[in-house]
Amino acid sequence: MTGTKAASGREGGRSLKTRVKTARKRSLSSTLWLQRQLNDPYVAQAKREGFRSRAAFKLIEIDERYHFLKAGQKIIDLGAAPGGWSQAAGARIGAAEGKGKIIGIDLLAIDPMPGAEFKVMDFLDAEAPKLLIEWLGGKADVVLSDMAANATGHKKTDHLRIVGLVELAADFACEALAPGGAFLAKVFQGGTENEVLARLKRDFAVVRHVKPQASRADSSELYVLATGFRGRPGA
Known part of the structure; x- marks a missing residue:
């Protein structure tokens, strides 16, 4: 990159x-x-470069490898705090110049950013999916999810919570995305069950696991990138 x-x-x-x-x-x-x-x-x-978090480099690296961010896109950023992904994505779609739109949500308040709109909201709130699409003003081109469940220290419980969040984010992406859209979500090694991957492979043309160099070498952090959303009948 x-x-x-x-x-x-x-x-x-x-x-x-x-x-x-x-x-x-x-x-x-x-x-x-x-x-x-x-x-x-x-x-x-x-x-040095004015990014809000090191996570920005993960998104930059993944996009430079697979080119799924484009000028003028509409993007939803789940678990957006402190705004590193929205910042990097905004630069790529031209959000600060009025191209495209970014809506981000998190449990934590996020400082304002040109070209992005942030809301304090729990993604698990029943109203969140509907409101996100309304705030965006229609279907998204990209859904980003850097959400991670708080660790309990119990390996099996943490694994189930991770998988649960990815499943919910994937379900939402299939509801919110326009045909041809992309979904990028944080998982962990061993954190995406076959059922989740099978669902993504059914709904997207290409599904990849990616570990960017900016992810710490000693971390089990991994990302799943699904591109070419097929769309849902009647959507």
Whole structure:
């Protein structure tokens, strides 16, 4: 991806990693997360280039590989906070110049952004699908989902919650997309069951699993990209 190659984090053969001391009120897990953030080249690059999150580079890389974002598209962004995906997608569709439209929702408030409209809403709310389509003003060209269920620590429970969110996002995409549309969703390795993939392969021309370089190497994070929505009879 142009201009997004990560730095190595090393200079002159000497590691430049920043170590974070464990504060009295900070847990070990929080300390490790902070240390990882401080040493993540994509976090640093996002700050340099003005992106709201490192996640922007994941979307940029996937689109540079598969070219599913185009000028003037209408996009729905599920789990949009803090706005990194909407920001990257907006740049690609020309949203700030009045081309296309982006509607994003999240449980958290998101700072305003040119060319995008954000709502505080739970996607699991029964009214959310209908309202999203109304706010967009018709069918979407792309549905993005970077949603992730909060971890409970119980592997089987977390797996089921992940699969459940992907299923709901996929169902919504098939309701909201115009023919030829695309659906990109975060899953985890082992997180998309055969039933979900079979459903996507039935409704889309091409279904791929993608792991962008901007996803951390030690993470089980994975994305499913479905393109060429076939449309639904009577829709």
